[in-house]
Amino acid sequence: MGERKFLSKIFLIVTFLTVIVIAGCSSSDDKTASEGNGGSGKVTLDVFQYKVEFKEQFENLIAKYQEENPDVVINVQTVGGGNSYASAVKSQFSSGNEPDIFNVGGPTEVEEYHDYLTDLSDTAAAKAALEGTLNGVTEGDKILGLPYAQEGYGLIYNKEIFEKAGINPDELTTFDDLESAIKTLDSKKDDLGIDAVFAFPAKELWVMGNHLANTYIAPEFDNDVTKAYEAKTVDFEYGDQMKRMLDLQSEYSVQPVLSLDYSQQVEQLFSLGKVAIIQQGNWVYPTIEQMDSEFAKNNIGMIPMPVEGLEGHLPVGVPQYWVVNNNSSDEEIQAAKDFLDWMYTSDEGKEMVLNEFKFIPAYEGYDTEQIADPLSKAVYSYAEQGKTIGWTFLGTPVGWNEDVIGVYFQRYLSGDMDWNGVLEQAKEEWEKDRK
Numbered sequence: 001m002g003e004r005k006f007l008s009k010i011f012l013i014v015t016f017l018t019v020i021v022i023a024g025c026s027s028s029d030d031k032t033a034s035e036g037n038g039g040s041g042k043v044t045l046d047v048f049q050y051k052v053e054f055k056e057q058f059e060n061l062i063a064k065y066q067e068e069n070p071d072v073v074i075n076v077q078t079v080g081g082g083n084s085y086a087s088a089v090k091s092q093f094s095s096g097n098e099p100d101i102f103n104v105g106g107p108t109e110v111e112e113y114h115d116y117l118t119d120l121s122d123t124a125a126a127k128a129a130l131e132g133t134l135n136g137v138t139e140g141d142k143i144l145g146l147p148y149a150q151e152g153y154g155l156i157y158n159k160e161i162f163e164k165a166g167i168n169p170d171e172l173t174t175f176d177d178l179e180s181a182i183k184t185l186d187s188k189k190d191d192l193g194i195d196a197v198f199a200f201p202a203k204e205l206w207v208m209g210n211h212l213a214n215t216y217i218a219p220e221f222d223n224d225v226t227k228a229y230e231a232k233t234v235d236f237e238y239g240d241q242m243k244r245m246l247d248l249q250s251e252y253s254v255q256p257v258l259s260l261d262y263s264q265q266v267e268q269l270f271s272l273g274k275v276a277i278i279q280q281g282n283w284v285y286p287t288i289e290q291m292d293s294e295f296a297k298n299n300i301g302m303i304p305m306p307v308e309g310l311e312g313h314l315p316v317g318v319p320q321y322w323v324v325n326n327n328s329s330d331e332e333i334q335a336a337k338d339f340l341d342w343m344y345t346s347d348e349g350k351e352m353v354l355n356e357f358k359f360i361p362a363y364e365g366y367d368t369e370q371i372a373d374p375l376s377k378a379v380y381s382y383a384e385q386g387k388t389i390g391w392t393f394l395g396t397p398v399g400w401n402e403d404v405i406g407v408y409f410q411r412y413l414s415g416d417m418d419w420n421g422v423l424e425q426a427k428e429e430w431e432k433d434r435k
Helices: 002-033 052-068 085-094 106-112 124-128 159-164 175-187 205-221 225-230 239-251 262-270 282-291 293-298 330-345 347-355 374-385 400-413 419-433
Strands: 043-049 072-078 101-104 151-158 196-198 275-281 300-303 314-317 321-324
Touching: 043 085, 043 330, 052 072, 052 282, 052 330, 052 347, 072 330, 085 101, 101 106, 101 330, 106 225, 124 330, 151 159, 151 282, 151 374, 175 196, 175 239, 175 275, 205 225, 205 239, 205 275, 205 314, 205 400, 239 400, 239 419, 262 275, 262 282, 275 282, 282 293, 282 374, 300 374, 314 374, 321 330, 330 347, 400 419
Parallel strands: 043 072, 043 101, 196 275
Antiparallel strands: 101 321, 151 275, 151 300, 151 314
16 A cells, blocks of 8 residues: 555656646746737737837827737837937947847948848838938948938928018029028018028027938038048038038027927927928928818928029938847747738828828838928929939048037037037037047
8 A cells, every 4th residue: 555655646646746846937938929919829029210200109109000900009209300320229228238129220220230130121011112221321331220201301481571671582692692581580570570591590409410410411522422431531511601600599599599499499389380491301390280281281481591603402311211120039029020011002191291200211112203292292203303413421430410519519609619629629620430
């Protein structure tokens, strides 16, 4: 009897251990199958993106995608506008909260995040990208990013105010013509009901350091982002014109410019008709539309900042690229590719990109006749005619646009630095980085 009890106990122990081993294997297999998604059987993607202007529309697109793909959960965090996306995304990586999908801008940031970037050349979106839109993210036969859209920027103006003042925007191709028009607007500002001609947000380093500066730096590099990326120095051949545009906007702006931010510029001043002109791009349209849809639809236009030798040319480029984190699991990487493909190549995605995001497509297969808003129409027209200035600020040294020349512009406007000092020190910082 004792022997049978002993054998029975042995059998129970062996059976118990076998169950534990099987359970352990099953648990391990389950974790592998659902790595990175909490063991729920779903794939979770964390998206960290910069474009505040389409935050709500992007979240609506994600909701629609999740309805069609219930096994995918997408969390999105948007940082931009008055906050530096470049700094924010660095913080995400340094804190260990690496997103699965994030944004980089051109070759400088491709180099900075190179080890994290997945090859996206097998995606439908990469195959549909328009010629030239992948230049900043191509490495041999690898494509390391997918373009957001095409964008352009310049001087956005209030048509009604211009008409009342007797100004034809199409005639403002030279700096002298523009300056004369600005003085006319300024002299009539009480009759026109405006606080000032411009709202110049000098608090925003990107408005000055990226966009204004690029207009007068790009021609030096033949409007080629790769040439800027490879350049050992910058000579500021158009520096006098850059100063003139900075001074003009600052002098005839709502004051003080150094505390004026993007939200005040676009929402509180331009959209409410308190200023005649702002330096911005077609990305502001959804914001203006939310403030006053009739005004947005019928009463705004865009003209280039004048550049000698490139009169009537508008800076047009790809603002940022979507990239996929190579540290994510295989399931997450595939899910990220599938989502980006759906956004840019499915019928539903294309409809939202064109009509909800108000993007100018960077991909084939879109009905560009549907481009409805006047700012995007203007940008598309300049691009179609080939009257563009390149976005070489995506090829400058890391941080140079905002942290160097943007900051120096602020110091110049505050009287803390003279113009020669701005150019000399910005040149020195460029050369130091490129040694």
